[in-house]
Amino acid sequence: MNFQVVNISSEYDIYYAISTVRHFMKQLPFSESDQQKVFVSVSELTRNVLDHAYSKGNFYCELMDEGIRFTVTDRGPGIVNLDEVLNGKRKSSSRGLGLGLSGVMRLMDECWIETSTRGTKVVAIKWAGNK
Template structure:
């Protein structure tokens, strides 16, 4: 789906909630996933002037993979941000990329002057 507005973020969160409930995620893991998706999709609105793309899908029958992609100018300070070394612009819940990375189990990010793509997974704890 396309991320253009706060309404689109709510739709993305609801889609993740439905998928996580179908896999019987714990309430704690569901909340982690919702917060991470909220932060990642909010970044599209906060840091780009272009619509973004959000995809969520079940993987291996026990996980949810989310992809958030934008066509912004890229993240120049990515290493410092992921290390938590700098206090960058705080919006949303203030967790940003570093918070989303901590809440999810697998986290990959690609960034360039043509945009940023995050692919992240939350696995159901048995």
């Protein structure tokens, strides 16, 4: 199986999501640095589900031929002023590492964010070998 789904509703689920990513990344030639970037990104995004989306969300992880893709979805209130958040002009009271969405955008090779009052979806990709 080249994909895994984790329901995010507690601290334990964050660690399970990171463990899932670690397992998949062992199958491709990711550098130690790229592995850490992915772990931090997964931690930040799943933490956002707990902090901002009423602890209701999902983490989907998929191993691709030359990389790893993960999607985090939630049913929270959406992100107000997304441009400000992505430009680092608005800080969150999150308990994460403080990198937030703008950090994830810098750490991953590709990243898309969709948000509305019905929830948020973030898709991120890291290519093995720094494509």
